[in-house]
Amino acid sequence: MSRDALLDGGLAALSAALASRRISSVELTAAYLGRIERENPRLNAFITVDPDRSLAQARAADERIARGEGGVLTGIPVAHKDIFCTRGWPTTCGSRMLANFVSPYDAHVIERFDAAGCVILGKTNMDEFAMGSSSETSFFGPVRNPWDTGRVPGGSSGGSAAAVAAGLAPAATGTDTGGSIRQPAALCGVSGLKPTYGVVSRYGMIAFASSLDQGGPMARLAADCAWLLNAMAGHDARDSTSLDRPPEDYARDLDKPLAGLRVGLPREFFAEGLDGDVARAVEAALGEIRRLGASTVEVSLPNMALSVPAYYVIAPAEASSNLSRFDGVRYGYRAPHYADLAELYGKSRAQGFGAEVRRRILIGTYVLSHGYYDAYYLQAQRIRRLIAADFAAALANCDVLMGPTSPTTAFALGDRAGDPVQMYLSDIYTIAVNLAGLPAMSIPCGLGANGCPVGLHIIGDYFGEARILNVAHRYQQATDWHTRLPGGAQ
Amino acid sequence: MPLTREQVARIADLARIEILPAEAETLQGELNRIFTLIERMRAVDASAFVPMAHALDVSQPLREDAPAEPDRRAEFLALAPETEAGLYLVPRVIE
Numbered sequence: 001m002s003r004d005a006l007l008d009g010g011l012a013a014l015s016a017a018l019a020s021r022r023i024s025s026v027e028l029t030a031a032y033l034g035r036i037e038r039e040n041p042r043l044n045a046f047i048t049v050d051p052d053r054s055l056a057q058a059r060a061a062d063e064r065i066a067r068g069e070g071g072v073l074t075g076i077p078v079a080h081k082d083i084f085c086t087r088g089w090p091t092t093c094g095s096r097m098l099a100n101f102v103s104p105y106d107a108h109v110i111e112r113f114d115a116a117g118c119v120i121l122g123k124t125n126m127d128e129f130a131m132g133s134s135s136e137t138s139f140f141g142p143v144r145n146p147w148d149t150g151r152v153p154g155g156s157s158g159g160s161a162a163a164v165a166a167g168l169a170p171a172a173t174g175t176d177t178g179g180s181i182r183q184p185a186a187l188c189g190v191s192g193l194k195p196t197y198g199v200v201s202r203y204g205m206i207a208f209a210s211s212l213d214q215g216g217p218m219a220r221l222a223a224d225c226a227w228l229l230n231a232m233a234g235h236d237a238r239d240s241t242s243l244d245r246p247p248e249d250y251a252r253d254l255d256k257p258l259a260g261l262r263v264g265l266p267r268e269f270f271a272e273g274l275d276g277d278v279a280r281a282v283e284a285a286l287g288e289i290r291r292l293g294a295s296t297v298e299v300s301l302p303n304m305a306l307s308v309p310a311y312y313v314i315a316p317a318e319a320s321s322n323l324s325r326f327d328g329v330r331y332g333y334r335a336p337h338y339a340d341l342a343e344l345y346g347k348s349r350a351q352g353f354g355a356e357v358r359r360r361i362l363i364g365t366y367v368l369s370h371g372y373y374d375a376y377y378l379q380a381q382r383i384r385r386l387i388a389a390d391f392a393a394a395l396a397n398c399d400v401l402m403g404p405t406s407p408t409t410a411f412a413l414g415d416r417a418g419d420p421v422q423m424y425l426s427d428i429y430t431i432a433v434n435l436a437g438l439p440a441m442s443i444p445c446g447l448g449a450n451g452c453p454v455g456l457h458i459i460g461d462y463f464g465e466a467r468i469l470n471v472a473h474r475y476q477q478a479t480d481w482h483t484r485l486p487g488g489a490q
Numbered sequence: 491m492p493l494t495r496e497q498v499a500r501i502a503d504l505a506r507i508e509i510l511p512a513e514a515e516t517l518q519g520e521l522n523r524i525f526t527l528i529e530r531m532r533a534v535d536a537s538a539f540v541p542m543a544h545a546l547d548v549s550q551p552l553r554e555d556a557p558a559e560p561d562r563r564a565e566f567l568a569l570a571p572e573t574e575a576g577l578y579l580v581p582r583v584i585e
Contacts, residue, residue: 101569102569104562104565104566104569196545196546197544197545197546198545198546198548211543211544211545237551237553240550240551241544241548241550243546243548244551303534305530306530306531306534308527309527309528309529309530309531310531312524312527312528313528313531320505324506327506328571329570329571329578329580330566330569330570330578331566331569331570334571334572338581339581340581340583341580341581341583342506343508344580344581345506346506346507346508347508349505349506349507349508350507350508350509350510353507358507358517359517359520359521359524361505361507362498362501362502362505362507362517362521363521363524363525363528365501365504365505366493366497366501366521367528369501369504375532376528376532378541379531379532379534379536380531381541381542381543382536382537382539382540382541382542383531383534383536383539384541384542385536385539385540385541385542386534386536386539388542388545389539420520420523420524421523421524421526421527424524424527436545437544437545437546438545462545462546
């Protein structure tokens with residue numbers, strides 16, 4: 001296997017090469033850092049790389065492997081979305097507000113990867129405070145899609161998706177509040193999983209909408225996501241919503257045959273607004289799933305259309321509360337000129353936050369303000385229950401639901417940046433899943449008319465991650481979309 | 491419904507975000523387009539449904555009331571824009 005084939009071949013191959021000492025973590029890390037140095041000026045997928053720090057971690061991993069104490073992920077470099085607090089590293093959340101912030105502590109997810117012996121390859125670019133679907137709202141400039149640099153990678157975890165798609169990292173972390181792992185995974189042609197709410201600790205993951213935010217893995221293969229989730233998941237008392245459940249091996253069912261699998265196809269996912277090329281790729285994928293022994297049945301999520309409006313009450317409301325901590329006093333950006341404390345707050349927040357973040361804080365402030373709370377926030381939470389009930393009914397007779405992850409393939413940079421509502425509709429298929437708190441995944445299933453990837457959305461029942469990963473893995477064993485690389489290489 | 495210029499100014503004040511006169515009108519238009527989207531949700535009678543705050547309706551667990559965090563005051567203060575004598579500095583609020 002050539003060096004490039006190894007670097008693009010998935011975690012099992014890398015893990016075996018490291019364990020057998022055919023390659024060292026230092027060599028591996030240096031190889032990815034070399035690719036980042038070459039490609040990042042074009043893609044802007046990374047905000048921060050720190051080769052000395054990464055290589056020091058790689059040396060420690062090599063020593064651990066030499067002592068015979070390595071696990072399956074020891075020595076594997078992982079890129080982290082710049083929303084995860086990483087001790088000693090700049091942690092910016094894509095914002096001017098945190099451009100100078102060096103985290104004094106590690107997120108739980110970072111601690112878990114550290115314990116597994118992984119190397120931090122760098123911090124990836126993202127929509128500011130994870131608010132966006134194109135990775136264009138970053139203070140550090142837009143991320144570009146490796147399949148077509150005139151197009152967006154999706155968002156908000158667009159830097160992580162682009163890094164994996166371009167082979168700059170074998171694995172990455174993302175976070176998903178309304179589709180921010182799955183939509184960029186779809187638009188960049190990689191695999192990405194949003195776990196059940198509460199499976200991955202939010203400690204040290206900079207908060208956007210606390211009742212929806214969930215961290216998860218992004219990688220080339222579904223099997224890689226299973227390994228990564230094994231490292232990420234687990235109870236953490238510092239996040240009061242982290243679930244205390246017995247540990248699971250998310251890779252345990254990867255090879256299970258799909259015979260007898262019942263797949264629900266929500267008709268609302270195939271209705272008006274879905275591009276023809278995306279529909280065709282998803283239909284072809286469903287044909288393949290049926291060939292693997294699954295049966296498909298039409299189901300309905302009658303209140304789907306309410307999910308985007310309800311989300312744009314709940315998420316901004318929670319964001320306006322979470323982002324009130326950025327006051328220009330204790331850390332982060334402070335405006336250079338102000339006459340009094342009110343101006344210090346007002347100017348620091350006006351200058352420190354970008355336009356989309358400011359808009360969402362204002363929406364959230366309004367819907368939570370006196371006299372409007374019941375009409376907006378409580379109503380949105382009732383709709384949320386309605387949507388969760390729709391999913392429960394649909395999943396009562398199915399193992400998983402499937403559809404497109406995004407109604408379109410990657411759109412052109414700047415195309416939707418001037419129209420917030422148009423941008424919000426990019427997440428029309430993903431948002432309802434967050435409202436319900438269900439696990440879901442996107443995997444590559446074809447190419448659209450513009451040559452850019454199409455994602456297949458697989459939604460499971462609560463704690464159905466192993467089943468979703470099983471379906472995704474069997475599909476990937478029967479197809480080769482996940483092996484396609486930008487630029488036509490394979 | 492549409493938000494008036496005065497309401498936008500009031501919300502911005504509550505949110506402690508300064509709005510420049512030059513951006514007020516654009517912002518008002520953007521917020522009103524977003525609220526047009528949100529209004530679709532308000533027409534639905536969902537009164538029979540209990541508001542859902544957590545996906546799995548789990549209750550918030552209590553931690554034992556024991557000190558867990560070490561004292562890292564100097565490290566945290568070092569992140570602040572301005573400090574003096576171990577305190578965060580802001581403009582004088584009481585004359």
